[in-house]
Amino acid sequence: MAPFEVIAEPTRRQMLDLLRVRERPVGELVDVLTISQPTASKHLRVLRDAGMVESRIEAQRRIYRICPGPLREIDAWLAPYRRMWSERLDDLERHLETMQDLPE
Amino acid sequence: MAPFEVIAEPTRRQMLDLLRVRERPVGELVDVLTISQPTASKHLRVLRDAGMVESRIEAQRRIYRICPGPLREIDAWLAPYRRMWSERLDDLERHLETMQDLPE
């Protein structure tokens, strides 16, 4: 599944947001997000297949941690648009300067 | 439709990429992307409802142009992860410096 589709799912974004803070076992994600355990496992499967998380085994638990790498593809696609905001911001700044020079 | 779901569709991302360069009529998007005209119109509808494009009428044509605003939501979500790459890059740099200090 492509990175863009992976993060289209709100629950998966929340999972990444939680794992970004610190690594966590599945049960903790289930508790915090109040979702069923199978649902959590399936979303984690998708995230793992997409290379966005890794899991480590600790006793009966699987501790998941984030791998932000694949998100760079999204960031790369977004980059040109980010420049557009900056340009528009520059336009705004110039406009404000003009307003200062020529107060109506 | 949420911005994340809108850009999950490859054709819609291509449309945005084309409109980012310059505004274009529907027919041009149809030709460049080699998709059917109804398909193009439907995707443009989704993009318009999401506030990512605007259309202007010129004779029988509708000229579409980009409105990058809603993409900022995606960029905002992505920002913390972008910081993670920077940190890792810093780690790599420190590691390389250490290698220089202690060549094995």
Add this chain to the structure above:
DNA sequence: GCAGAATATGCCTCAACGAGCATATGCCTG
């Protein structure tokens, strides 16, 4: 080895989405 905890998987159902096709709408020209 067994009971139980933690997680993964399989199967089913339902809803949503995208494409194709036909058709409607709007506008311009002769």
Add this chain to the structure above:
DNA sequence: CAGGCATATGCTCGTTGAGGCATATTCTGC
């Protein structure tokens, strides 16, 4: 105002994805 061009919409169908539930798997401690 008729005919044609450009675009939008409606309908249908096939596919996909997410959740619920039951069950399989794996590990631990006794």
